[in-house]
Amino acid sequence: MTSSPVRDASGTVPLHEQIYTRIRASIESGQLKPGQRVGSLRAFAGELGVARGTVQVAYDRLLGEGYLMAKGPAGTFVSEKITSPRPHRLDAAPNPVNTPPEPDSTEVSIEMDGGVPAPFQLGLPALDEFPRKLWTRLLTQHVRKAGSLAKPAPAGFGPLREALAAYLQRSRGIDARPHQVFVVPAYTASLALILDALALTGTSAWVEQPGYPPTAQSLRRARLQVLNVPVDDQGLDVAYGRQHFPDARLAVVTPSHQSPTGVALTLQRRIELLDWAGDQGAWVIEDDYDGEYRYRGHPLPALKSLDTCDRVIYCGTLSKVLYPGLRLSYLVVPQNQVATVDLACRRTVHGGCPELLQAVAAEFIAEGHFARHIKHMRTLYAQRRAMLAQALAPYEQDGLTVCLQDGGMHLLVDVGDELDDLVMARRAREAGFAVHSLTAWRHGAPGRRGLLMGFTNLRSQDEADRLVAELMRALKA
Ligand SMILES: Cc1ncc(COP(=O)(O)O)c(C=O)c1O
Incomplete structure (x- = not known):
């Protein structure tokens, strides 16, 4: 990878974005090889004539996406697991496999009654x-x-x-x-x-x-x-x-x-x-x-x-x-x-x-x-996600464990092997909560059990606490 100064002609692409794109392209083209060390932040920033923080942003993103890996004082390296996409053969003939179709076991929809989101509704943006x-x-x-x-x-x-x-x-x-x-x-x-x-x-x-x-x-x-x-x-x-x-x-x-x-x-x-x-x-x-x-x-x-x-x-x-x-x-x-x-x-x-x-x-x-709205929603959803996680935290002793992923519009709550998520989701829905079970999304096949709960329309911590408490009462009834 050459480290000539990165500048886009229009000046509209942020520097960290340009650095990110440049390094990523070098990895994907094989110019930077798996296991190869990339320059230190200080050296790289010096060569490019940009602030260290700018290079740091690009490196963090590449680390997060798995292109780079940090090895402490030894430095930062191209991920060992990366192999460039290779050219493909496009003429393979189809050969469908005979597996029996499974029944659809989608849970009954109780979403959006009279324009009001049902509590914990999945996939619905913050209408407020x-x-x-x-x-x-x-x-x-x-x-x-x-x-x-x-x-x-x-x-x-x-x-x-x-x-x-x-x-x-x-x-x-x-x-x-x-x-x-x-x-x-x-x-x-x-x-x-x-x-x-x-x-x-x-x-x-x-x-x-x-x-x-x-x-x-x-x-x-x-x-x-x-x-x-x-x-x-x-x-x-x-x-x-x-x-x-x-x-x-x-x-x-x-x-x-x-x-x-x-x-x-x-x-x-x-x-x-x-x-x-x-x-x-x-x-x-x-x-x-x-x-x-x-x-x-x-x-x-x-x-x-x-x-x-x-x-x-x-x-x-x-x-x-x-x-x-x-x-x-x-x-x-x-x-x-x-x-x-x-x-x-x-x-x-x-x-x-x-x-x-x-x-x-x-x-x-x-x-x-659109871009402004997304930015605003990202901040808002991070807060609302934290509210739901906090409201659920006291129920860990009842077997509910929040699995916080990095993104999305709902939380997955593991319920372990003792509880039946299909029954829990059915009870929740009977009580007016738009909660789904992980098992239903696996078409009923056995496996990890959990509840899916949307957080995007929770407007305060009080509301989150109250709704979770009501849900738990319904589940324990
Ligand atoms: C996984 C997934 N894919 C696609 C969609 C698509 O949505 P639409 O038909 O509203 O474009 C949804 C909506 O909930 C979804 O959850």
Whole structure:
């Protein structure tokens, strides 16, 4: 790696970001080898003519993402586990595996009664902090424009596709042109569109176990065979998938915060997954539903940002940053699939998303409100997450252990082997608490037991304490 001064011509990219990108690129290209020592903070900062703190920020991020490892006084080294993504063979034939489908055991929904979030509701942004005034002003402005009332373009409203492409480049490290971005009304619509466009019906797919129930449901509806691949503390166990289901044509993953465990897929696993996809000619769908919300360090770059072989289809949503009723989600497809997806888009039944709302969302993003809102929510959710963790702490003696992950919009509370999380979640829901069990998200299969509890709409410590106390009374009754 050369250490010539890092300066971007526009001056808009912060120095620490430029240093981070430079080192990461050197590692990924193999210029910096696994186990190789990188310069000390002081030496590196001196060579670049920047403050030590600036280099420190870049190093911290690389350490957090697993590119570097610190070895105390010996210095900082490129992680031993890193191997660069290699070129792939793309012609492997599909060979679905026969495993019986499992029943859906999704818990009954009690969310959002009369516009009020149910206590501990999952995945719902803080509705009390949504900038309604600003949103209303933009809506009023756009409703006056004739174009906003027209029939929408099937692939999405041009300015929104542009705003999303720019946002994804800046915030998620994804290099995509606007025409690679398709706007759809929901994540499940993204899945349906991709399965149709890439002719995946009748093949088989890896899904995370435990995992977001609508993923497996959507795949089954499209007549794919669902192959459960376990998730451990490093995310999807790619080696297990490779060993048991090597010929699957698709993997659907949540790399930023695995849904529901909250674990981030490690860099090594990301590389293994991309290698498998490349070797098999398989596809990977990256469901990046809440990648923005990380409370320690920076948000991790998307898996798609490592996808040098164009095997990853990225799915994002505005549901988690803005509001789910907006019904605006999007996907990013590889350049060589744009025409195919465009065609599939024209034959889908949803007929496009309302242009008025797309126009408002486009302006909201392009004018910087989106980035500001995310920043504000990140701080707010870190506080609300801490409130719920604190409210649950006294119940550790009752067998509840909070597993604090670095990101996400809910907490996973381990309940150990003695308690039955399915029964607990059922009792909680009967008492009006929108709590889910980990077992239900594993489609009833045995394994780790726990409760999933959203914290985003808790407005004070008092409220958190009161709700947890009421929940515990309901559980013990
Ligand atoms: C894991 C996961 N993926 C995707 C979504 C998608 O959402 P939407 O259909 O609202 O875009 C959600 C929403 O809760 C989710 O939890």
